[in-house]
Amino acid sequence: MGKFQLITKGLIKxxxxxxxxxxxxxxxxxxxxxxxxxxxxLATLFVLVLSNMAISLTAPYIPDKVRIxxxxxxxxxxxxxxxxxxxxxxxxxxxxxxxxxPLIVVNCIVLGRAEAFANKNGVLDSALDxxxxxxxxxxxxxxxxLVREILGSGSAFGFKFIxxxxxxxxxxxxxxxxxxGYLIVIFKKLTSKKAE
Amino acid sequence: MTVCLLAICLVCSGLLAGVYALTKxxxxxxxxxxxxxxxxxxxPETAVTIEEERTVEYNGGTYTYNLAYDEKGxxxxxxxNVIPVGFGGPIIIKVGFDKNGIIWNTKVLSQAETPGLxxxxxxxxxxxxxxGWNPAEKKLSVKKDGGDVDAITASTITSRAYAExxxxxxxxxxxxxxxxxxxxxxxxxxxxxxxxxxxxxEVETSK
Numbered sequence: 001m002g003k004f005q006l007i008t009k010g011l012i013k014x015x016x017x018x019x020x021x022x023x024x025x026x027x028x029x030x031x032x033x034x035x036x037x038x039x040x041x042l043a044t045l046f047v048l049v050l051s052n053m054a055i056s057l058t059a060p061y062i063p064d065k066v067r068i069x070x071x072x073x074x075x076x077x078x079x080x081x082x083x084x085x086x087x088x089x090x091x092x093x094x095x096x097x098x099x100x101x102p103l104i105v106v107n108c109i110v111l112g113r114a115e116a117f118a119n120k121n122g123v124l125d126s127a128l129d130x131x132x133x134x135x136x137x138x139x140x141x142x143x144x145x146l147v148r149e150i151l152g153s154g155s156a157f158g159f160k161f162i163x164x165x166x167x168x169x170x171x172x173x174x175x176x177x178x179x180x181g182y183l184i185v186i187f188k189k190l191t192s193k194k195a196e
Numbered sequence: 197m198t199v200c201l202l203a204i205c206l207v208c209s210g211l212l213a214g215v216y217a218l219t220k221x222x223x224x225x226x227x228x229x230x231x232x233x234x235x236x237x238x239x240p241e242t243a244v245t246i247e248e249e250r251t252v253e254y255n256g257g258t259y260t261y262n263l264a265y266d267e268k269g270x271x272x273x274x275x276x277n278v279i280p281v282g283f284g285g286p287i288i289i290k291v292g293f294d295k296n297g298i299i300w301n302t303k304v305l306s307q308a309e310t311p312g313l314x315x316x317x318x319x320x321x322x323x324x325x326x327x328g329w330n331p332a333e334k335k336l337s338v339k340k341d342g343g344d345v346d347a348i349t350a351s352t353i354t355s356r357a358y359a360e361x362x363x364x365x366x367x368x369x370x371x372x373x374x375x376x377x378x379x380x381x382x383x384x385x386x387x388x389x390x391x392x393x394x395x396x397x398e399v400e401t402s403k
Contacts, residue, residue, distance in 0.1 A: 032311040034374040058204070063197045070204050077208040081215050088222035091230065097309060168350060171312035 003128055010132030016109045017140035018187040019179075023109040027141060028176040032102050034157045037145025039097050041138025045131070046082055047104050051075045051128035052118040059119035071114045076105045109137060140183075147179050215337075220221040230305075235262050238292025238301040240274040242266045246275075254371040261372060270296055276368050277305070280361035283353040284308040287317070291365035297373075302362065314354030326362060336363040385398075387388050 012017045026044070032036040054074050062070045083101050087093040094101075104110065113133055118126040148156055152170030154162030169175045220274040235246055243264035247288045251258050261276040275292045302323055316322055325346055331335075336359045337343030340352060347355035 030395060036311070061398050062200055062204075066197050066201050066375065070201060073201075074202055077212060080212055084215050084219040084223070088219040091223075091226045137299065165312070168312060171310065 003125075004110040006125060007129040007132035010129070010134070010136035012191060014135075015132070016133055017137060017144070018184050019123055019191075020109075020112075021184075023107045023113055026100055026103050026107055027144065028173065028180065029098070029103075029122040031141055031145035031148055031176060031179075032171050033149040033153070033155075034142055036096060037141035038138060039093055039135070039141075040100055041096060041141040041144060043086075043101060044104055044107060044109065044137055045134025047075065047078045048113060048134040048137075049127050049130035050078045051110055051112055053123050054078070054124050055114045055118040056121055056126035061152045067119070068111075071111060072105070075110050075114070079104045085168070088137065097158065109133060121153065133159060144176075144179055144183060147183065148175055151175070151179070206301050218356065221393065226265075232289045234305055235257055235264070235275045235292070237273050238290050238303050239264050240300055243272045247270075252368060252372050254368045259364075259368045261368070267333075272371060273300060276365045276372075278361040278365045278368070280357040280364065281316050282307065282309050282357040283351070284310060286385075287354070287357055287361065289358065289361045289365075291362055293369050296364075297331070297363065297369060299326050299331065302326050309351070309354050314348065314351040315353050316348045317358050322346070322358075329361070329362075331366040336360075336366065 005071070010016070012019075014020060017027055030040040049069075051074055055071055058070070059067070060076070062169045079101060083094070086097075086101070113130060117129045121129070146156060149157075151165070152166045152168060152172075152175060154160060154166040159182055162183075167175070170179060201381060204214055232246065234240060236243070241331045245265045247263045249260050249262055251260050253259075259278065261269070261274055263271055264273045264275065273292055273294045275290055277288060277290055279286045279288050281287070285308045287307040287309065290303045290305055292302070294300045302378040304318045304323070307315065307317065335343040336345060338345045338347040338352060338355045338387060341356070343359060345359045351388055380386060
C-alpha cells in the first residue's frame with residue numbers, strides 16, 4: 001500500500017465514523033456545532049498521530065500480556081499533554097472542549113489503530129495511518145456538526161443565517177442519532193456508486 | 197512484564213511532570229488575565245484598581261469577590277462569583293454591582309448548558325436585561341415564577357439558575373457590606389430552594 005493511500009483510506013474506505021462506526025461516544029456528544037466537531041476531530045488527530053508513533057516504536061519491547069494497559073497509559077499521557085498545552089495557549093477552545101478531551105483516552109479509534117495498525121508497522125506508516133484516520137474523523141465530525149448546526153440552530157460555523165431557532169431536536173441527542181444515520185446512508189450510497 | 201509496565205509509567209509520568217511544570221505558568225497567566233478581563237467587563241469604567249480576591253461566608257457557602265476602586269481610591273463596585281446549578285452542570289457567573297448595589301453587568305465564565313438552548317445565556321439578548329437591574333425593585337426570578345426575568349425560550353432551568361445566581365450574589369453583596377439581606381429568599385426562583393442552594397454552595401466549596 002502506497003504512502004498516499006495510507007492517508008486516503010482513512011477518509012473514505014476506512015472512514016472511522018461512517019464506515020467503521022468507531023468512536024461513537026465523542027461523535028454523538030461533541031457535534032452540536034460544526035466548530036465543536038472540528039475541534040474534537042483535530043484534538044483526536046493530534047493524539048492519534050503521536051500515540052501511533054509512540055506505540056509503533058515501543059511495541060516490540062512490550063510483552064503481549066500487558067500491551068493494552070501500556071497502550072492506554074501512552075494514549076492517556078498524550079491526551080493529558082494536549083490538555084495542558086491547550087489550557088495554556090488556546091484557553092478558549094479548551095473551554096468549549098474541556099469536558100470531551102479526557103474522552104479521547106477511551107476513544108476506541110485511538111486504541112483500535114494502536115492494536116490494528118501501529119503495533120505491526122513502522123513509525124512513518126503509523127504516523128500516516130494516524131493522520132489519515134484522524135483526518136477522516138475530523139471531516140466526518142465537521143460534516144455531522146454542520147448538519148446538526150444548520151438544522152438545529154439555523155447557523156453554520158457560528159454564523160447565523162436564519163433568525164430564531166431551528167429544529168431544536170437536532171442539537172439534542174435524538175438529532176445526533178438521526179443526522180448520523182442519514183449521513184451514513186448518504187455516504188454508503190456515494191461510495192458504493194464509486195465502486196461500481 | 198512488570199518491569200516493562202513500570203518503565204512505561206515512569207517515563208510517562210516524568211514527561212507529564214515536565215510539561216506540567218512548563219505549562220503551569222502560562223495556564224495560570226491565562227486564567228488570571230481572563231478573570232481580570234471579566235471583572236473589568238462587569239464593573240463601571242471608572243474602576244481602575246482591582247483589589248486581590250477576597251472571600252466571604254454566606255448561607256453556609258464561601259464566595260469569592262473583588263472590590264474595585266476609582267482613581268481617588270473610592271469603592272466603585274464589587275464583582276462577585278456565583279455558581280448556580282443549571283441544566284448541564286454548574287454555571288459560573290461573575291456579577292458586577294456598582295456602589296449603590298445595582299447590577300452593572302453580568303458575565304458567564306463557564307457553562308455546560310445545551311448548545312442552541314441554555315447556552316444562549318451567554319448571548320447579549322439574554323444577559324443585557326440585567327444591566328442596571330435594581331434588585332430592590334425588580335424580582336430576580338423568571339416571569340413564569342412571578343418574577344421580572346425574561347427567560348430564554350425552552351430553557352427555563354438555565355434561566356432560573358441564572359436568576360437564582362444573581363439573587364444569591366445580591367445577598368452575598370449584603371453580607372459583604374454587612375447590611376441586612378435584601379431578598380427574603382435568595383433562591384426564590386428555584387423550584388426547590390433548599391436543594392438548589394445546598395448544591396451551589398457544595399460546588400463552591402469543592403472548587
